[in-house]
Amino acid sequence: MSERFAGIRRVFRLGKWRRELDDELAFHHESTVADLVRSGLSPAEAEAEARRRFGEAERYRRELETIDRRKAWIESLDRRVDIAFASVRYAFRRLSRAPLFSAGIIATFGLGIGGNAVMFTILDRTLFSPPAHVLEPEQVRRLMIDEIAFTSASRQVADEIRNLDFVELSRIPAFASVAAVAKSTISLNEGPDELMGQGQAVSGNFFEFLRVRPALGSFFGQEDDRVGGQPLAVISYSLWQSQFGADPGVVGRILDFGLGPYTVVGVAPQGFTGVDLRRIDVWLPMRVAGVQLMDGETDCFEGRLCIAVQVLTRLASNYSESQADAQATAYLRADRAENPPIPGYPADLESRAVLAPLQISRGPLAPEESRLALWLAGISLIVLIVACSNIANLLISRHVCERRESAIRLAIGSSRSRLVGQVLLESSILAAFGGLAALLVATWGGSIFGALLLPDVEWSVPGSVARTVTLTLLLALIAGLFAAMLPAWQFLRTSAGEVLKDGGRTMSPWSTRVRGSLTALQAALSVVLLVGAGLFARSFGNVRSLDLGIEPDRVLLATPSFSDGITQGEDDQLLAEAMERLQRLPGVETASRDIGAPFGAAQYILRVIPVDGDTLPAGLEPRLHYVDQDYFATMGLQVRHGRGFGREHTATGPGAVVVSESMARVMWGEENPIGRCLQAPMIAGPCIEVIGVVEDSRETSLDGTQPLHFYRPAEQKRVTPRFRVILLKTAGPPIEIVPDVRGILTELDPANQSAEILPLSTYFGPLTRTWRLGATVFSIFGMLALIVAGIGLYSALAYGVTQRRFELGIRAALGARRKQLLSIVVREVVGLASIGVLAGLTCAYLLAPRIDALLFDVAPRDPLTLASVAFALLLVGILASTIPAFRAVRVDPAVVLRAD
Amino acid sequence: MNLIQGTLDVLILKALIFGPLHGYGVVRWIRETTDGALDIEEGALYTALHRLEKRKYLASEWGVSENKRRAKYYALTETGRQHLASEIRTWDAYSAAVSKVLRRPEAST
Secondary structure (H helix, E strand, O other): OHHHHHHHHHHHHHHHHHHHHHHHHHHHHHHHHHHHHHOOOOHHHHHHHHHHHHOOHHHHHHHHHHHHHHHHHHHHHHHHHHHHHHHHHHHHHHHHHOHHHHHHHHHHHHHHHHHHHHHHHHHHHHHHOOOOOOOOHHHEEEEEEEEEOOOOOOEEEEOOEOOEOHHHHOOOOOEEEEEEEEOOOEEEOOOOOOOOEEEEEEOOOHHHHHOOOOOEEOOOOHHHOOOOOOOEEEEOHHHHHHHHOOOHHHOOOEEEOOOOEEEEEEEOOOOOEOEOOEOOOEEEEHHHHHHHHOOOOOHHHHOOEOOOEEEEEEEOOOOOHHHHHHHHHHHHHHHHHHOOOOOOOOOOOOOEEEEEEOOHHHOOOOOHHHHHHHHHHHHHHHHHHHHHHHHHHHHHHHHHHOHHHHHHHHHOOOOHHHHHHHHHHHHHHHHHHHHHHHHHHHHHHHHHHHHHHOOOEOOOOOOOHHHHHHHHHHHHHHHHHHHHHHHHHHHHHOOHHHHHHHOOOOOOHHHHHHHHHHHHHHHHHHHHHHHHHHHHHHHHHHHHOOOOOOOHHHEEEEEOOOOOOOOHHHHHHHHHHHHHHHHHOOOEEEEEEEEOEHHHOEOOOOOOOOOEEOOOOOOOOOEEEEEOOOHHHHHOOOEEEEOOOOOOOOOOOOOOEEEEHHHHHHHHOOOOOOOOEEEOOOOOOOOEEEEEEEOOOOOOOOOOOOOOEEEEEHHHOOOOHHHEEEEEEEOOOHHHHHHHHHHHHHHHOOOOOOOEEEEOHHHHHHHHHHHHHHHHHHHHHHHHHHHHHHHHHHHHHHHHHHHOHHHHHHHHHOOOOHHHHHHHHHHHHHHHHHHHHHHHHHHHHHHHHHHHHHOOOOOOOOHHHHHHHHHHHHHHHHHHHHHHHHHHHOOOHHHHHHOO | OOOOOOHHHHHHHHHHHHOOEEHHHHHHHHHHHOOOOOOOOHHHHHHHHHHHHHOOOEEEEEEEOOOOOEEEEEEEOHHHHHHHHHHHHHHHHHHHHHHHHHOOOOOOO
16 A cells, blocks of 8 residues: 555655745745735736846746756755665664674675685686786787697697797797797706795796886896807896895896806896796796706707797787687698607607687696686585575574564554565675675685695785675675575565464464575585585595505605816715715615606606617607615615616616516516616617516606606716705604704705705695695585584574474473474474485585596595485584474473463 | 846845745845845846755745745755855955955056
């Protein structure tokens, strides 16, 4: 009824000012005429005089109408603002009347929205935004090659390209410009300046190509990047801040990162990380630094680059993407045919160019973590849904509690839309506060969590905050409305008469149903999350217990390189002395040298070795080690056949080689490899006798690639100091003897104290990161959802019991026993929880195969995981029901029935 | 005598300083006080009244006139009162300055 009249009233009000204007002017006219008549004019004259005095009646009338229309509009706006303020004030009063209720909802909103904001910050940095400070990044492409890989004989996409002629490449018409970045970074851990960090060798036009502006000084250019050029360096903003105290005098300083003196020419802008996201501290011209890294091999940089580089290009605007693709593919095919990536590698690699976007996560080589991040974003959304449904549940309970109040308000003429608006408003206010809390969570949590998730990524990038804030507030708004939807609907169904008749004693079947479904939904979503957590936890466990062959837990790795000035003889002398003293060190069981180390702990240049004689199938790339006789004992590798190296394998002793099981199988099948002869270009003489076979060792990746290794005596080859490592098998935890080892190395060469000495297991961690992260994050979010769902279940039941006190009281009065009352409550819980668990398990069962690729050796529908999650959830349900259940059985019929 | 631009507002505010009046009352007061020396079109006076009300210098209310008729009464609001005070100060300073110039003896140069 009242709604129907509202429209008419509105029309009424709009016309009101016009009628008032008429009245006012009529009064004026009549008063004037009356006064004039009284002063002696005839009525006709008085009429004319009054008109004359008023002036142009029509014009004034128009002006007055314009003024009054505006005035009426302003007044109605004022009224609306007043109403809005009153509603907000009322909402605040109501919310502060139940501070615990409000705080709980704000916290739930905060966590739910905050989790999403954090995930958004991470996704924004890794997936959506291009690397910082690159201008017009959408034009930039990474040139990748999709071809038959010479390491595995199957098609692979690779972003590292060897043996390309850059001058030729930049002549491709669709490429406006081409730049290159060395694939591997240079560890800067040596040199008199003791700067730790990562260096990157880049082509001279790198900065110009990316269109970056220096924060200080200038960048090196194309003309600086040539063999024999000046050693120039650009340092990162964070290095400048942390190591040089933001001193502008850093430009022009000469630094030694262990590669010799480099002159600093400039500082990159804050947060600049080149084309990738990981932190880089120093950029060096590729041809200058490369020659030093390759121990003076200048021909490696004169024409074609022999090191592996990533190639970047800006597309010319007058060519389409597919034209660029075709041109690049044609060029690559022709070039590969003439100049194979590995000298002497004959086969047609069927190369195809791939022009991938600058954001690596969007291309074919997206790292596992970025895929994981997408999943995590999905999970955080689920947590938000759980949070929202929980809040909806609480709001419904609250409004059910106040049904009598609302029924009275309805009965005395408050409009239904007003009540609904009030619910939406309250929920929005709570969500807005939740959003603010979420912003706190996001600003602090974003980079902390990001650093945990993707530790290599540089997180200190300015900007991007605006997007996080916008998204957070938007999410808060959506979440607020979403949570208020069902409670609002409830009002549309409330009938004042019915509520007042039964005194608000019984719950309407509708709200019971809705609240039950919400609780079951929460349970179901928690199941999905917990199944995810379980799968990742099991993957992580499997990775941990994986047989690597080598046993990294008891191995200490040292990378000594002595002062630059010493001669080769002195270096040999120092190393021999170091080995001898380290072997005698208490706590060291065995020691050995090697080149490079597992898990990327120490770098080495992997040279591709075509093996003749007893030939190795084309396309395999075995790893060559130079080791001492204790190497296999040190690394925990079992000698399966034949023997390892002995005392006789000195510099002048007999040549000998030990191969890994996989390599033996690949070369000689099931035949006995002992006594066979292995030929490789790096091995002097005709061929070397195989004296033993050791167990396989996995040291680069944990998955299926074949671990092909062959070992030669360290004494028979002098290894470049840069790639040399010392491995020590320790009796106790390796970390304990680090000071002793450092002491020995420092004593031998006091000038150099920067040797890296760390347990080998330190380097193993990053390889298992995907699973560890998945397990951690899924578990955190899963527990969060479980807690929220548990609280939801508890509040739903506790509330349900309160609402049913009347019914339970009657039952008790009629002689129901406690056990029977208990079973009524418990049946409800078990019912709700079972529905939730069943729905959740079904979802998990359907979804799980999609994360298969991220799991390690666990079936995505692992029955053990599914079963234990179901059990856990039912347990939580039962725990959540104990208090309400006991309250139910203690119902005193006399008290309850008298209450109303 | 024509009215100087903008002074009508001040006259209306001044008219209301002694208490609420309806539009016709304001007209009559101004006419009587100036002995009809100012030639004001009454329509202009009403637009000024409404404009002042829109600016919240005046508030209006319907009441009953001396001859028992329904009439719209205008009253000065607090902001209107302040505005009038400041306008009067401005006017005094202005007219003093203008008079000084105009009364200056001519042949002194």
